[in-house]
Amino acid sequence: MRRALVVLLAVGFGGLGTLALASAPRAATTTTAATATTTPSTARGRSMFVASCASCHGQDARGVRGRGPSLVGVGALAADFELRTGRMPLAAPHQEPMRHHPAFSGARIADLVAYIGSLGGPPVPVVSGGSVRRGHERFADSCAGCHQIVGRGGIATGAVAPALQDATPVQVAEAVRLGPYLMPRFGPRQLTDGDVADLAAYVTYTRHLQNPGGWAIGNLGPVPEGLVCWGIAMVLLLGAARSLGERAR
């Protein structure tokens, strides 16, 4: 377990490192980590925005009524989340945003994030440390009602609460602070930065759950268990009964 934790933390830090390289607002606000091959450019970001996003969010990112919200003040945090999880650009204004393969390369995303970050708002969060145990408790408390206790996804009123195994620690922190689509946003009063780090550690942990019992059948509980009971056990046994008894009547 300890080894798994180390690996997970390493993965977490790895993700963080990649992000540090690519994320412009961090570079802008902390001014240290700008060692990327191409420095993110707010100007490039702005022209991309006009091309790909303005139809819904407006030329100046102040929003278009009935199509998309204003992005002034949402910060690099929101832009980084929406773009790196491939939710934006949305295909149609009233579509439910879903995780997709990102529409742009990492460097182009950095440009867009730099531009939206320059309009003000929170930077991309930094996530480090975090305890799986505390994360489990927090998650059961605040998140499992929608995302299922081991993050396999579920149904929320009017939306799918997605499975979380693809979300990186930073994206977990972003989602918690942003509250994308119908998910509630959790401020620092409800969940401290430490809580968020715990949650990120737990969500990352759910990618590789311990399944000492054998085949995990999706870690979903009774529904697949019932399917195995009828679809495998009962089918096998009815076959056995047929070969033991007489068939014709």
Place this chain on the structure above:
Amino acid sequence: MSTQVPAEREEPVGDTPAVRFVDERLGAAKVTRGALRYVFPDHWFFLLGELALYAFVMLIVTGVFLALFFSPSTATTTYHGGYQPLDGVEVSHAYASTMRLSFDVPMGLLIRQTHHWAALLFLAGIIVHVIRVMFTAAFRKPRELTHLLGVLLLGLGLVEGFAGYSLPDDLLSGMGLAIAYGVVLSIPLVGGQLGTLLWGGSFPTAGAFESRLFIAHVFLLPAAMAALIGAHLALVARHHHTQFRGPGRTERNVVGTPMWPGYALRSLAWMCATFAVLLLLGGLVQINPIWQWGPYEPWLGSNGAQPDWYLGWLIGALRLMPPIEPRFWGHTWAGNPFFGGVLLPTAVFGLLAAWPWVDRRLWTRDRLDHHLLSLLRDEPGRVGATAAFAAFVATIFLAGSADRLFVAAGVPYEAQVWVLRAAVFVVPAVVGGLAARAARRQGDVRR
């Protein structure tokens, strides 16, 4: 005055001293000879009830093992053990001991998982057995009591299964109990008192409930079920098995294989097959990983929490029931969960229990004994009604996993609920009609 006639004495049999010893004291030879000559019909349909029987045996054997390690208390303790991510968490003794069974007791997880799979298969076995009985009308006179005992056994089995699911005090079991408590409270007039009586207080704070549940699960219900199984089998033997029509088969005989040497071996093989499947599942397929769910606290919950399959139809009913609560004279007479959680199962079990009499009214229409089974083509009306009944329960059952279907296939949940509400009435009518027509066709072909 009566003259005294000496009672006839059975001549003791047996050629070895041990057999002689037993027989001279118990007179076992006669009974045994009878039992060994008991004839079983050969068709594989007659093995289905035995499947449930052997799953029950597995439940008892594994259950005794589990009871040795389980501690039925909701008092808190700090978890330390084989599962690191929960190390140091405050949990109940019930949860901690189930965790110990899963991670630290040698073979504990295998036994625990086998026990749970056996519970699922026990009830599945009863269901296929009941379906066979219903479609072949094996419940007709003189077997109405056998049928009643079986229905009772199914009912107790559902309660027993739910009690077991609720014992470990993990997130799912706590959520299940919260729903059960809500259902009890919703019962008109007496709900509140009944809840307090059963729980010894109110859920979830009442500490008395866990030990009550435990005694019910490991002693009261299993004892009652074992007695029912004994009585059920005694009645089966008393009337002998039914059989399908065939050459040389009449209402007065049973054609088949005698217990010894033929049938006992077949049944033994069947028992081994059942045990093999259960142990393989127990060893290879994970069931109810309570370490992933974590301990229950009243403010916690998880999406997609489900009961075991055999209670899926009750969750389905709770979901499909429109949100009505009859209110007049300034009083709410029944909470909404009452309809899906109490009224529906009462109606379904009531109908199931009354079925032999319903059937006699509608289709059999005589008071004779029936030892030859009915074939589908004999009575299309019965086939249709049985199929409609099964389809009704199955449609409600489907609604129990509507949320998972939504996540898996993206079928919108609200739409599903509306479609299923209609389907509860449409599907039975269609399935029943089609089944009756198919049965009639089959009859026409034969004639």
